[in-house]
Amino acid sequence: MKKFKTIILIVYVLLFSNLLIQQKLFGSVIIFLPVNLYFSLTSKLNQKNINKLSFVELLFWSINISLILINNFDAWFVALNNLLWLVTSIKMVELKNDYKNKNIVLFLLLSVGSSSIFNINFTSNVIHILSIFLLIYSLLVFNKYRSANIIKQLIILVSFLPLTFISFLIVPSPKPWLSLNSNNFARTGINSELKPGDISTLAQSEDLVARVFFSSDLPKPENRYWRVFVLDNFENNTWKSSTKFDEKNANKSIFLANNNDINLETLDNERWILEPNFIRHRPWSGRGNTYNDKLFISEKGVLLGSKELRKRAQYQIEYSNNAWREVSPEEINFDLNKIKNKSLFKLSRKWLKESSNPQEILEKSRIWFSKEGFTYSINPGLMSKNSPYDDFLFQKKKGFCEHFAGSFALLMRYANIPARVIVGYQGGEIYNDVKDEKYLLIDNSYAHAWNEVWIKDKGWIRIDPTSWISPERIQESSLLTNKYNSRFINFRRAINRKFINNLNILDIRFTELAEEIRKKFKIPIFSENKIINRTYNILLLLSTFLLSIFILLLSEFKNKNDSLKTTLNLYFYFLNLFKLKKRKGDTLKSFSLRVIESYPGTKSEIMEVYRSYNYCKFRNKNLSTKKLLLIQFKLIYFEIKVLFNVLIINLKTNSIKYIKTKK
Numbered sequence: 001m002k003k004f005k006t007i008i009l010i011v012y013v014l015l016f017s018n019l020l021i022q023q024k025l026f027g028s029v030i031i032f033l034p035v036n037l038y039f040s041l042t043s044k045l046n047q048k049n050i051n052k053l054s055f056v057e058l059l060f061w062s063i064n065i066s067l068i069l070i071n072n073f074d075a076w077f078v079a080l081n082n083l084l085w086l087v088t089s090i091k092m093v094e095l096k097n098d099y100k101n102k103n104i105v106l107f108l109l110l111s112v113g114s115s116s117i118f119n120i121n122f123t124s125n126v127i128h129i130l131s132i133f134l135l136i137y138s139l140l141v142f143n144k145y146r147s148a149n150i151i152k153q154l155i156i157l158v159s160f161l162p163l164t165f166i167s168f169l170i171v172p173s174p175k176p177w178l179s180l181n182s183n184n185f186a187r188t189g190i191n192s193e194l195k196p197g198d199i200s201t202l203a204q205s206e207d208l209v210a211r212v213f214f215s216s217d218l219p220k221p222e223n224r225y226w227r228v229f230v231l232d233n234f235e236n237n238t239w240k241s242s243t244k245f246d247e248k249n250a251n252k253s254i255f256l257a258n259n260n261d262i263n264l265e266t267l268d269n270e271r272w273i274l275e276p277n278f279i280r281h282r283p284w285s286g287r288g289n290t291y292n293d294k295l296f297i298s299e300k301g302v303l304l305g306s307k308e309l310r311k312r313a314q315y316q317i318e319y320s321n322n323a324w325r326e327v328s329p330e331e332i333n334f335d336l337n338k339i340k341n342k343s344l345f346k347l348s349r350k351w352l353k354e355s356s357n358p359q360e361i362l363e364k365s366r367i368w369f370s371k372e373g374f375t376y377s378i379n380p381g382l383m384s385k386n387s388p389y390d391d392f393l394f395q396k397k398k399g400f401c402e403h404f405a406g407s408f409a410l411l412m413r414y415a416n417i418p419a420r421v422i423v424g425y426q427g428g429e430i431y432n433d434v435k436d437e438k439y440l441l442i443d444n445s446y447a448h449a450w451n452e453v454w455i456k457d458k459g460w461i462r463i464d465p466t467s468w469i470s471p472e473r474i475q476e477s478s479l480l481t482n483k484y485n486s487r488f489i490n491f492r493r494a495i496n497r498k499f500i501n502n503l504n505i506l507d508i509r510f511t512e513l514a515e516e517i518r519k520k521f522k523i524p525i526f527s528e529n530k531i532i533n534r535t536y537n538i539l540l541l542l543s544t545f546l547l548s549i550f551i552l553l554l555s556e557f558k559n560k561n562d563s564l565k566t567t568l569n570l571y572f573y574f575l576n577l578f579k580l581k582k583r584k585g586d587t588l589k590s591f592s593l594r595v596i597e598s599y600p601g602t603k604s605e606i607m608e609v610y611r612s613y614n615y616c617k618f619r620n621k622n623l624s625t626k627k628l629l630l631i632q633f634k635l636i637y638f639e640i641k642v643l644f645n646v647l648i649i650n651l652k653t654n655s656i657k658y659i660k661t662k663k
Contacts (some may be wrong), residue, residue, distance in 0.1 A: 006332060007138040008165050011108055011131045012037065012092055015115060018127045019085065024118050026082045028064035029089075032057045036089040054090050057362055061086055082289070086474075101142065105135050121662040164620075187442055190423050190447055192229050192241035196388045200378050200400035202447045209425065209446075213439045219285070221427065221475050223460065225450065226283040226442065228424040230300040231331075234413070237340060237388050239406055239421045268319040275312055280305045283424055283442075288319040299327045301460075325459040329418040339414075341389040344407060348414035359457055360415050362463065369404070369468045369480045373397055376470035401473075404465040405449035418445070418454035422462075426450070426474065564616055567632070570609045571609065571639045588613060602645045608638040 016033055019025050025033070036057075039045055047051070065079045088107040095104055112131045212226070231239035250331070270285055282295065282303040289297065292315055294306045301324040305313075339345050351364050372393075380399045384391040389407040392399050405421050412419035428440030448462040459573035467474045526588065572582050572591075580598065582591050592610045596603045612635040616628065 004101065004138050004142045006094075007134050007141065008104055008108070009040070010114075011134050011138075013088075014127050015108065015111060015131055016089070017517060018124055019115055022124065023548040024078065024081075024115070025085065026061075026064050026068065026079070028061045029082050030058070032060075032086060033089050036093050040092040040095050045093060047094075050090070050093050053093065055288070057086060057090060070185065071080050078118070078419065079388070081118070084114055085111055102139070105139055105142075109135055165512075186637060187340060189323045190228055192231070192281075193236060194231055194239040194402055194406065194421060194423055194449060196383045196392065196399070196403050196406065197380075197448055199402040199447050200380065202444050205446050208275050209277075209442045209444060210272055210274045211431075211439050211441050212428065213273075213433070214268070216268045216269075218438055218440065221283075222467075224427050224440065225285065225422075225448075225464075226425040226428075227286050227301060227303075227422050228281045228283050230302050230422055230452075232300070232419055232420040234410065237385075239409070267566070269316050270319075271314070273312065273314050274309065276309055278308050278310060280308055282309070282315065284317050286325075287322075288317045289322050290315060290317055292316070299324055301325065325461075327460075329420075329454050332413060332418060334413065341387045341407075341410060343387075343390045343394050344410055345414050347393075348411045351411075356416075358453070361415050361417060362411070362453070365408065365465075366468055369408075369465055374399070374404075374469045376400070376466065376473065401466045402449045404469065407452050408463070408465045409451050412451075412453050420452055421449055422452055424451050426464075454541045564613060564632070564635070567636055567639065568613060571643070574643050575646070580646075599646055599649060601649070602642050605638050605645065609635060609642060612638065 016025075020030065020033075026509070036053075038381045039053070061083065065082070068075055069079065084107075088111045091104045091107050095101060109132070112128050112135070116128050132630040139349055190199070200515075210226075229241050231241050233240040233242050269288070272283065274282060282305055284290075284303045286301050287321055290303065294317055296304045296306075298304060347368075351361050354364070355361060375398045377398045378400055380392075380396060380403060383389075383396065383403075389403075389410060393407055402421075402423075409419040409421050425442050427446050428442045430438055431441050432438055448466070450462060450466065452460045453463055464474060575595065576582070580595055586594075588610055592606050599606075612631055616631050616635075629644075
């Protein structure tokens, strides 16, 4: 038992240290984790005191979560996981009492699984895999499992690997029966709405986004802008995207040069390896075209996929001519009565009165931002809800990229210059791949917002007001988040970056190989129809269940009576669900007669179960393996038949009762 507890404590410390470092724990959980660990190591509390402790902790958690969800309801999924992690730490206190010790293993397994949803970097994956192995080992220790049996199980596991690979290629993958709301996952990255504070929060995350490879030299720092969303609607102090995916008209949105004159092999290109983001938008430079029939470029320069990205993907952009920057904007009208940032509006109209030339107004704005004492900060604090951009421009004067981009776009619009906000990434960390070729690695810390304004005869041009305040952010990709990182965090980050690329490249190559094999052998893609998919799920689960029983019977066939008992016990278990419980001292014959009394229509099948079992168990001579297997299958066949008949009779009876009660 001592060894079991030691293993559990190691897993507990590993898991929650990782969650703490990854900043996935809320304040109340952080406070109570060490408290619960202390009680699990030192003091032995009785169950009454544990219940009191649980009540206090859950009360504080409820208050903490309420305050968080009021400000950001999208955090509900993280909140539920924090509840699971808190309950897991409470269960650790019971470990000292030796009270239902197996339960803590279940809670820790659930905690590891939920943690892996949020933390997908290399270090976290190593911790999760190690934790799972330790938890499995803890169960073996708890049940005093023999080492010889473990070796046998490992041999069986290895022998099934080729079958697993073949199944991966041949068996069509059904759609999930249940799926979480993808919008909540998409919001963990950049999304189609922007208000002050969104990107500054996201930029503190280091979750991997993509790697970009180039056929020629890396682009200069001032050209490393990777666009994802174009936000051109402004409502209730929030910038929103009006881009909608139209599959029928998607091809009309691609602006190519003359295809006949293009030699794809000679063009410079950028190749992306993109992590799952659960949105249709794909990052890209805004240069060139995609010749992939599943990717489309919109009139606003948005790269769209035909489906949400639910697994790692690879795509390429060829640097050929396109014309999305030349598409003129729609006329934008604003209602003076709905303007909330009134000081911003007055400043904009002042510039317009002084000059109607867009270039001169742009210069006025650059000079104004440069001289007004603005500072670039990842923690600018909360802005006024009613007029956040007024509060930023004329009071706080401290903000992150979304503050500068959002306010600048409004200033231009009120001065009759079409403007919009672009949300994506800027910069990237330079690494060398296995061929010693340089590429850019982009994570969430490079999230950025900038602007595009429409100038006649020039089209949409990029303006980044952040570069006026903090030019080193653009020229050197100098991230504010890195300045506060400890040596340990920087070391961990370097380890992640070094190994994760090679692992991901192996994953992509394996997927490509599997796709080639599927195409070569013409393995069909599974139906998109939900009903067919769910029917397939049911049949797959049922066949797996029956196959498992068959394997179990074969593995125990050396002891014939045990295999017979296994099938008979399953038969008793399912009949018990219909209130036909085997009493103490009942023989198979007496039990069978009682079942016949309740369900006389199944008499012949019930008697066949009785005869088949007794024939095997009380045989006078040794039977061949073939004969025994046939009797075994006969027994299973009649057991299933009895259970099916009982089920149908119960359904009919319940239906009649229900109809009568309704009348």
